Amino acid sequence: MKAVIIEEFGAPVQLREVEPQPVSPCEVRIEVGASGICHSDYSIASGQYPAMTIPLVLGHEGAGRVIEVGSAVRRVAPGDRVICTFVPACGICWQCLSGRSHLCETNGKVEKPKLMYDGRLIAALSGLGTMAPLMTVHETNVVKVETDLPDEQLALIGCGITTGVGSALWTARVEPGASVAIFGCGGVGLAVLQGARIAGAAELIAVDPFASKREMALAMGATHAIDPTAEDPVARIREITRGRGAEYTFEVISTPATMRQTYDAACNGGTATMVGSLSPSLELALPANGIHLTGKRLLGSAYGSAQVQRDMPRLVALAEAGRLDVGSMVSRRISLGEVNEAFDAMKRGEVVRSVITSF
Numbered sequence: 001m002k003a004v005i006i007e008e009f010g011a012p013v014q015l016r017e018v019e020p021q022p023v024s025p026c027e028v029r030i031e032v033g034a035s036g037i038c039h040s041d042y043s044i045a046s047g048q049y050p051a052m053t054i055p056l057v058l059g060h061e062g063a064g065r066v067i068e069v070g071s072a073v074r075r076v077a078p079g080d081r082v083i084c085t086f087v088p089a090c091g092i093c094w095q096c097l098s099g100r101s102h103l104c105e106t107n108g109k110v111e112k113p114k115l116m117y118d119g120r121l122i123a124a125l126s127g128l129g130t131m132a133p134l135m136t137v138h139e140t141n142v143v144k145v146e147t148d149l150p151d152e153q154l155a156l157i158g159c160g161i162t163t164g165v166g167s168a169l170w171t172a173r174v175e176p177g178a179s180v181a182i183f184g185c186g187g188v189g190l191a192v193l194q195g196a197r198i199a200g201a202a203e204l205i206a207v208d209p210f211a212s213k214r215e216m217a218l219a220m221g222a223t224h225a226i227d228p229t230a231e232d233p234v235a236r237i238r239e240i241t242r243g244r245g246a247e248y249t250f251e252v253i254s255t256p257a258t259m260r261q262t263y264d265a266a267c268n269g270g271t272a273t274m275v276g277s278l279s280p281s282l283e284l285a286l287p288a289n290g291i292h293l294t295g296k297r298l299l300g301s302a303y304g305s306a307q308v309q310r311d312m313p314r315l316v317a318l319a320e321a322g323r324l325d326v327g328s329m330v331s332r333r334i335s336l337g338e339v340n341e342a343f344d345a346m347k348r349g350e351v352v353r354s355v356i357t358s359f
Helices: 039-045 151-157 160-171 187-199 211-219 233-240 256-264 288-294 308-320 336-347
Strands: 002-006 014-017 027-036 062-069 081-084 115-117 120-124 134-138 142-145 179-183 203-207 224-226 246-251 266-274 297-300 332-335 354-358
Touching: 002 115, 002 336, 014 336, 027 081, 027 151, 039 336, 062 134, 062 151, 081 151, 142 308, 151 160, 151 308, 151 354, 160 187, 160 246, 160 308, 179 187, 179 233, 179 256, 187 203, 187 211, 187 246, 203 211, 203 233, 211 224, 224 233, 233 256, 246 256, 256 266, 332 336, 336 354
Parallel strands: 179 203, 179 246, 203 224, 246 266, 266 297, 332 354
Antiparallel strands: 002 014, 027 062, 027 134, 027 354, 062 081, 081 142, 115 120
């Protein structure tokens, strides 16, 4: 079978022939139905995380159907539909037992070489590798769902939807009637917006330099849209919120400059949540005494603080009920060989999500 592989950081990804390996006792083999093209995939391919070992099968946002299970697997069975989770949820480590499976202590420890490529065993991103027709994953990396939603929508729940909606509902815990500002309205940012809307926010302020993203945000319930290249977004947010700043602000662009704007745009006593994935070398400078005097809260959101075995089925239910619009976030359906073109479209701001549906 063919899979999308990173052979060199900063170079185009390649479609190469790989050979799946036998399923171990705790593993599950999945026929992939769809794989989202997340900005994190591009960041990894471009070398933002150079410590990763390459060659590497790309993709961490996917869904499909179980076709084989190992002898010790108990969570799923052949024929089950599943969403893949790039953070495992073992259910027995200290973090999982403390209600923080999004910080599961087995993360990064159950991964091992998954596929034979060019005469050697190579690994798959996050223990998944959704940009291939078949995946072999640990059973803690899948969530069983019972639904008629298409795989292209379930795939987005595997990363962007859970991360964004969860940041509003389970990390920041947006309250009904609150004011919310979101810096960055790509796939994850629009999911944050939808999560805040579901929570009952009264003012939803979308900040994005791309007109198409602002228009999509307005269509999904934003009450205001700001072009940060045309005006100071912090000043405009304060103007909209009667001089105070927003009660909840979210950063989904992943730059120190927008992180600082996100903090500055929060009102005194407000909550600024950092959602975007950053290069490990970047640092954020904040006025230390200002944190004390303003009473602002600064939160990090890992995977939307979601407890995936509980919350992914809830997100499916919200989509089925029409309260969460996942379908509109699928901008393009592409083949496995069009990933580089999808990255280019992402950089140009032309898409919310490209989704591989043809393998």
